[in-house]
Amino acid sequence: MEAVAALEQDAQLMLRVGEGDDTSFALLLERHRGPVVHFLYRMVQNQAISEELAQEVFLRVYRSRSTYEPTAKFTTWLFRIATHVALNSIRDGKKEKGHESLDVEIEGMERQVADCQPTVEQEMIQNVKLREVRQAIEALPAKQRAAVLMHKYEGLDYAQIAAVLSCSESAVKSLLFRAYESLRGRLAHMA
Amino acid sequence: MICLNKNEQGAELLTGYLAKTLDAAGMAEVDRHIQDCAECRGLVSVWEKLDEFAAPEVTAGFDARLYARIAAEDAHRPWWRRLLWRPAVPLVAAGALVGLGLLMVPRTPDAGKQASNMDIEQVAQAVDDMDLLTPLAQ
Numbered sequence: 610m611e612a613v614a615a616l617e618q619d620a621q622l623m624l625r626v627g628e629g630d631d632t633s634f635a636l637l638l639e640r641h642r643g644p645v646v647h648f649l650y651r652m653v654q655n656q657a658i659s660e661e662l663a664q665e666v667f668l669r670v671y672r673s674r675s676t677y678e679p680t681a682k683f684t685t686w687l688f689r690i691a692t693h694v695a696l697n698s699i700r701d702g703k704k705e706k707g708h709e710s711l712d713v714e715i716e717g718m719e720r721q722v723a724d725c726q727p728t729v730e731q732e733m734i735q736n737v738k739l740r741e742v743r744q745a746i747e748a749l750p751a752k753q754r755a756a757v758l759m760h761k762y763e764g765l766d767y768a769q770i771a772a773v774l775s776c777s778e779s780a781v782k783s784l785l786f787r788a789y790e791s792l793r794g795r796l797a798h799m800a
Numbered sequence: 801m802i803c804l805n806k807n808e809q810g811a812e813l814l815t816g817y818l819a820k821t822l823d824a825a826g827m828a829e830v831d832r833h834i835q836d837c838a839e840c841r842g843l844v845s846v847w848e849k850l851d852e853f854a855a856p857e858v859t860a861g862f863d864a865r866l867y868a869r870i871a872a873e874d875a876h877r878p879w880w881r882r883l884l885w886r887p888a889v890p891l892v893a894a895g896a897l898v899g900l901g902l903l904m905v906p907r908t909p910d911a912g913k914q915a916s917n918m919d920i921e922q923v924a925q926a927v928d929d930m931d932l933l934t935p936l937a938q
Binding site: 799 | 808811812814815818819821842843846847849850852853855856858859862863865866869870873
């Protein structure tokens with residue numbers, strides 16, 4: 610019930626943006642900035658590119674303010690834009706430019722979780738696990754990757770993922786299952 | 801035991817179990833199944849392994865960069881695009897309709913006389929049209 614209310618509120622906020630209310634845009638940005646950036650980060654696996662793409666997503670949202678019609682859930686619409694932007698970026702090979710920063714990013718993320726003071730060995734194991742998960746996700750076909758990321762990390766349901774990817778719910782279920790099966794095969798050796 | 805992994809309905813149950821969207825009975829059914837099925841247990845453990853993939857925090861300047869891009873875009877927007885501001889569109893459209901209506905009045909030698917005797921219903925209709933369009937602009 611709370612989720613429904615939140616979605617309605619998002620649509621209302623977006624309609625207010627269309628009427629020139631910039632505060633409503635700030636509220637939408639506050640609410641969805643994290644999920645959109647995190648989704649894009651896991652899609653392209655590069656922080657700088659994911660933030661650049663997220664800026665493009667929110668710019669498109671802002672540009673659409675006067676024509677926005679709440680025909681679908683706001684989150685669905687937002688992730689449709691984000692997925693479109695990510696798939697275009699992957700297709701255009703933008704990610705290739707950012708590959709060199711992958712190791713630096715993993716090291717940076719290690720430092721972020723350094724509060725619990727793991728040993729050097731624990732850090733190395735964690736680093737290897739993270740790299741394997743990232744590579745397994747990266748190896749998925751782009752549409753399967755998007756479906757898994759929306760399902761696993763963003764909590765979108767089958768209907769929403771279907772609307773984002775322009776396919777049927779049963780196609781999403783099959784897409785997800787194939788993706789999890791493929792991940793199981795790639796990560797089977799991980800303890 | 802037939803593995804859930806082997807048919808579409810079972811696969812749906814498993815993905816629902818992973819995302820915890822099944823009802824209590826469905827969750828219990830899959831729980832019982834994975835006790836005895838290594839293949840499905842492997843699938844469940846994949847879900848847990850994916851937790852390793854944390855995303856970093858959004859950098860501090862994200863909003864400022866976005867607002868700067870929006871401001872730059874607004875500054876370079878052509879004047880006619882600025883007129884496409886939502887509340888302005890129906891009012892402009894109503895004005896254009898009234899103007900078009902006036903242009904379509906046949907011009908005869910005594911057009912001035914006809915205009916002065918313009919059908920009051922036509923004016924009322926135009927006013928009604930504007931009233932209908934105005935709430936859209938609010």
